[in-house]
Amino acid sequence: MLKESIYAPGLARSKSPHAHAVKAAGLVFVSGCAGYDAQLQLALGDFGGQFRQALANVNEILAAAGSSIAKAVKVTVYLDRRADFEEMNAIYKEIFGTDPQSWPARTTVEARLPRKDFLVEVECVAIA
Numbered sequence: 001m002l003k004e005s006i007y008a009p010g011l012a013r014s015k016s017p018h019a020h021a022v023k024a025a026g027l028v029f030v031s032g033c034a035g036y037d038a039q040l041q042l043a044l045g046d047f048g049g050q051f052r053q054a055l056a057n058v059n060e061i062l063a064a065a066g067s068s069i070a071k072a073v074k075v076t077v078y079l080d081r082r083a084d085f086e087e088m089n090a091i092y093k094e095i096f097g098t099d100p101q102s103w104p105a106r107t108t109v110e111a112r113l114p115r116k117d118f119l120v121e122v123e124c125v126a127i128a
Contacts, residue, residue, distance in 0.1 A: 034113075
């Protein structure tokens with residue numbers, strides 16, 4: 001099989017036509033994740049809560065693919081507000097550690113997100 005669609009059993013499926021992730025060529029490509037919990041509740045108005053939940057969702061999807069966030073090689077973070085950049089960095093270090101050798105490559109973009117209450121969205125590429 002050239003590619004495999006991945007769906008994390010504990011996460012809701014989007015109404016949009018995309019998989020949680022696709023596994024191909026020894027990598028896992030995780031679609032953008034917002035800060036929803038399993039009950040589709042968003043941490044409204046709380047950037048830190050949304051970012052931590054989005055990263056937890058990424059990790060759950062990676063686990064469903066047989067990987068983990070520790071195997072991330074590239075992360076893209078979409079911020080609704082540039083003002084959240086420093087808090088994002090602090091939380092990022094909580095997840096990925098303080099050793100630069102453990103950090104994946106990263107791009108951070110200020111973007112208009114699909115819903116007005118989204119403060120962050122995260123996508124990731126990891127080793128399978």
